[in-house]
Amino acid sequence: MAKHRKLGRGVAVVGAGLSKFGAYPEGVRTTDLFVEAFKDLESSVDKGFDSRTIDAFYLGNLSSDLFESQVHLAPAVANRIGLVPVPTVRIEDACAASGVAFREAVIAVASGIYDVVLVGGVEKMTNLDTPQVTEVLASALDPDTEVPAGLTFPGIYATMATAHMAKHGTTEEDLMWIGIKNHYHGSLNPKAHFDVSISDFMKKRAESAVKKGLPKPQWHTELDFMKDSKQNPIIAWPLRLFDCSTICDGASCILVVAEEMAKEFTDSPIFVVGTGQASDYFLAERDDLTSIQAAKLAATQAYEMAGIGPKDVKVAEVHDCFTIAELIAMEDLGFYEPGKAAGAIREGETRIDGKLPINTDGGLKSKGHPIGASGTGMVVEIFKQLREEAGDRQIKVKDPDIGLAHNVGAHGSTVVVNIFERR
């Protein structure tokens, strides 16, 4: 089993870039999206940098194979952004592709073989229609038990949700508060796929109803809207439309460097102090569906390496492919006791003005979930929050010194946790 060791050499993040997340036209390709993220990264490096200093490139991507009929994506991107002849590595671990790629980049810098590494992720999903995308994603499940049972991802996470309800009394309403919070955060993020709060949706839908001469809808609160099955239909009970992350296009990237070189790039680097990763069984073989063992293991490794505990974390990005996944993550990461996360969400503790803000960029729910881009996309947000550069959505916690990113592949058969520190 993996040890919880210190890395051989310190590693820092000195730049971060993101494309706008959303649905791009079919002519826009994966490589185009990455170019947009890379330009954003270049402008984020305070002291500037010459891309010829990059030693290697790691790219997370689920399946340009199936979405775009392209394999060998890493050198294709490297060609576009002028990185040839550096080594390029594509990593695929389902929805944790770029979270794992990030960890691999950190390990490589720690090994001493590279000093400056570009790591990112990208996905162009909207070329296919929703049933096709659902099928591609479902191919990350177990071909022996889950796929033949007719399960796709909403069904998988609905199963986990009903288990959580049965064990802890979690309600549909508890999940709705997560969607409301993440859409509120997303409304403050101009790069989010849906940069609109639930209140914004309500206003628009009400206006549209009035225009059509229909009766004015009787929603008094965001929760009313979320409970309206016309506005928020059931996808796989108890999960509704606003419990599900988006099918989305986008790219993200991060510049990691050896700790001792960080000041050449910026006066405010963010340090990678912990990393952990684990795999898990498929659902049928798990003892408990209300928790993901791999997430607990990955978190334990990362905390031990960082020499901290969950209480030290000031801001977290967690993998909310569905609202229930955010709830479970909060418990698996040790932020809350099992069964206690729902109450904290209702109390607003995880909003940007709460004591432990979570998914401040809108999360996969509102910012969007272009699979390969999601892992390093989370790191982009932690980088901004710890540097207090997140603008309207900057967290209110004083001295945000520790951030955590939690990225899940499939239903947890891969989980990677990375921890960051501002010094």
Next chain:
Amino acid sequence: MAKHRKLGRGVAVVGAGLSKFGAYPEGVRTTDLFVEAFKDLESSVDKGFDSRTIDAFYLGNLSSDLFESQVHLAPAVANRIGLVPVPTVRIEDACAASGVAFREAVIAVASGIYDVVLVGGVEKMTNLDTPQVTEVLASALDPDTEVPAGLTFPGIYATMATAHMAKHGTTEEDLMWIGIKNHYHGSLNPKAHFDVSISDFMKKRAESAVKKGLPKPQWHTELDFMKDSKQNPIIAWPLRLFDCSTICDGASCILVVAEEMAKEFTDSPIFVVGTGQASDYFLAERDDLTSIQAAKLAATQAYEMAGIGPKDVKVAEVHDCFTIAELIAMEDLGFYEPGKAAGAIREGETRIDGKLPINTDGGLKSKGHPIGASGTGMVVEIFKQLREEAGDRQIKVKDPDIGLAHNVGAHGSTVVVNIFERR
């Protein structure tokens, strides 16, 4: 640009496993193939080992996405061979997938984060028919210039072959000698897809002709057979059938450990002393088609890290997806001056009884080319040759202390070179 550094910590190979390469029935899955290779690896570890000591798993695979409608393959394999909950990483760099995965495993052990890593590769290609496979493979090419031009891999390598002919006077016959040599080596390898020499083919075809009452064929030599366009038809001139590697299923794996732990597993570990990797431009932007710049760079890095030169290499596995690729590799790796490799092949220098045996397992041509499995498959052979455990095909060179594996993704847009030493 990548540095040519020593690794932070020494790394050794202590076990190696291979499935039989060939065309398996459709019901046999990628995971089944890997199980076969893993069992072979387990029996190869002299002092035995408990798979629970494995810290992490890296898996090279081109596209189970397109071949088998499965993504997130790494944890699926880990589930099958009992590795949960270790971290699992799938790496895709076209035909260099597992060569790169091997390098990543070495880097990870060198970083100190893991001590014992399983790395392998797998591909199940024969579910699709040849035109479909050709299309999947072609998706590793440049979507802007190469794919629209109608190029598939035989055409790409034929272009490189004609350039080599024009510059160096290379002939079709020169290429045929490579196929003859690799099929001879493959005939000595019971795990090869085509474990038959060209002489064996001749005998079989002659017997079959006589049985059908046809005139006895007039081939006096293997070269006669290779020149017979009925037996060896042109695929993309100057490349014929016997210039092309096989569409194939198979798996391979390697156990790498921290140098200081090697003796716990075996008294004869093989050490990883050099590794290099580079990317390259697509064909239209290259200055020269008779050589692959990325191969030269990767080799230079690996030689410098190992502190040796091409003359020190006693046995090599090079990426012969087409015969011309073997010829170019021999020159790019510095074994022969440009234009001089063909003569050496004709003289038998690269046969198992020659002074620099190449592709002693039959190479991709005869052993087979199950894409994801090829890179670590090469390492399996180097491991055996350096330990003098290759049986009938053991090289005759005295004291085979240095071996090299050269693995190419696509037309060289990725190249990785790893160097091994027996001490």
